[in-house]
Amino acid sequence: MKILTVNFLTCAVKACKTSSLSFPLHFKDAELEQSDIEYNASFLRNILPRIDWEAFKITANELGFTTVPSEKPTISAPTTDLSTPDIVNTTSHTEVSHDKVMRDLHTLLLETEVREGKMVCGNCGHEYRIKEGIANFLLPSHLG
Amino acid sequence: MSRPEDTLPPDLFYNDSESRKYTTSSRIQNVQVEMTNRALELLSLPSPSLVLDIGCGSGLSGEILSSVPPSDGGPHIWVGMDISASMLDIALQRDVEGDLLLADIGQGVPFRAGTFDAAISISAVQWLCNAESSDTSPQARLTRFFNGLYASLRRGGKAVCQFYPKNEAQRDMVSAAAIKAGFGAGLLEDGAATKNAKVYLVLSVGGGAIEGVVE
Numbered sequence: 001m002k003i004l005t006v007n008f009l010t011c012a013v014k015a016c017k018t019s020s021l022s023f024p025l026h027f028k029d030a031e032l033e034q035s036d037i038e039y040n041a042s043f044l045r046n047i048l049p050r051i052d053w054e055a056f057k058i059t060a061n062e063l064g065f066t067t068v069p070s071e072k073p074t075i076s077a078p079t080t081d082l083s084t085p086d087i088v089n090t091t092s093h094t095e096v097s098h099d100k101v102m103r104d105l106h107t108l109l110l111e112t113e114v115r116e117g118k119m120v121c122g123n124c125g126h127e128y129r130i131k132e133g134i135a136n137f138l139l140p141s142h143l144g
Numbered sequence: 145m146s147r148p149e150d151t152l153p154p155d156l157f158y159n160d161s162e163s164r165k166y167t168t169s170s171r172i173q174n175v176q177v178e179m180t181n182r183a184l185e186l187l188s189l190p191s192p193s194l195v196l197d198i199g200c201g202s203g204l205s206g207e208i209l210s211s212v213p214p215s216d217g218g219p220h221i222w223v224g225m226d227i228s229a230s231m232l233d234i235a236l237q238r239d240v241e242g243d244l245l246l247a248d249i250g251q252g253v254p255f256r257a258g259t260f261d262a263a264i265s266i267s268a269v270q271w272l273c274n275a276e277s278s279d280t281s282p283q284a285r286l287t288r289f290f291n292g293l294y295a296s297l298r299r300g301g302k303a304v305c306q307f308y309p310k311n312e313a314q315r316d317m318v319s320a321a322a323i324k325a326g327f328g329a330g331l332l333e334d335g336a337a338t339k340n341a342k343v344y345l346v347l348s349v350g351g352g353a354i355e356g357v358v359e
C-alpha cells in the first residue's frame with residue numbers, strides 16, 4: 001500500500017462517511033518497504049493539488065518520516081527541459097531545490113509502501129489489515 | 145457453458161484453481177487485453193493519471209495501465225479492487241505496480257471525494273447482479289457501487305465498465321443505476337449481435353457529451 005493511496009482511502013463503514021474522524025486512517029504496527037517506480041513529474045503535478053497535506057503529514061509522522069515540508073509545495077509550470085544543456089546551466093537554485101522537493105515527494109508517496117500492519121478508523125475503530133501490501137477492506141455484513 | 149456468476153459468488157468461484165485457470169488461459173488473456181485497450185481508448189487519458197481498476201483480478205489490465213508510454217499519455221498509477229483473495233494473490237506473484245485492495249464493490253468505493261481521474265472495469269460489474277445473501281439485493285449493491293464510484297471520481301472524470309449482461313433487463317438495470325448515481329452514460333456495443341459482443345458502459349462525471357458514443 002503506497003502512502004499516496006493512503007491519502008485517499010477512507011473508512012468503508014457507511015456510518016463513517018460523514019465523520020471527519022474517519023480520514024486519514026491511522027497506522028498501527030506498520031512495516032515498510034521501498035520499491036522502485038520511475039519518477040514521473042507530470043503525474044506528480046497532476047496529483048499534488050488533490051493531496052490532503054494535513055492528512056499526509058499525519059500519516060508520514062505515524063510512519064516515522066519527519067522531513068515532510070509543513071506547506072504543500074507549489075507546482076511550477078512544466079517549462080524546464082533538463083535534457084537541454086543550456087537550460088541546465090541557467091537553472092536557478094530555487095528550481096534545483098524544487099526538483100529535490102518533488103523527487104523526495106515521489107519517493108515518499110509512490111515508492112514507500114506499507115507491507116504489513118493495520119489501518120485504524122479514528123471514528124469507529126475498525127481495523128483494516130494489510131498483508132503483503134494488500135489491504136483488506138471487506139466488511140462483515142452488519143457493517144457493510 | 146454456464147455463466148460463473150450464476151453458480152457462485154465471485155470470492156468463492158475464483159478459488160485458487162479457477163484463478164490460475166483464468167490467468168493462464170491465453171485466450172481469456174487476449175480477450176482481456178483487447179477489452180482493456182478498448183476501454184483505455186474510450187477514456188482517452190491525455191496525461192499520467194490516477195486510475196481505479198474495479199475488479200482488477202490478477203492485474204492484467206493494471207499492467208497495461210502501468211506500461212502506457214509517455215507518448216500516449218502514460219504511464220498511469222492505479223489502485224485495484226477485487227473481492228477474490230486468490231486473484232489478488234496471483235497479482236502479487238506477478239509483482240504488479242498498482243496497489244491492491246481486497247474489497248467488495250457492492251459495499252461501496254472507500255475513497256474520498258474526487259480521488260480518481262478515471263476508472264476502468266473489465267468483466268466485473270455483472271457480479272453485482274447476483275445478491276448472494278438475504279440482507280442485500282442486486283439493486284442495493286448496484287446503487288452502493290455507482291454512488292461510491294461517482295463520488296470517488298473528480299469532476300470531468302470518466303469511467304469505462306465492460307461487462308457481460310445476462311439479458312437486456314440486466315443491461316438496463318446496470319445503466320439505470322449508473323445514471324441515477326449522477327453519471328452521464330452511454331452504452332457502446334462492439335460486435336453487436338455476434339456471440340463475441342462486448343458491452344461497454346461509458347460514464348462521465350460533470351456532464352458533457354461522451355465522444356464517440358452513440359446512445
Ligand SMILES: [Zn+2]
Nearest residue numbers: 011016121124
Ligand atoms: Zn470507521
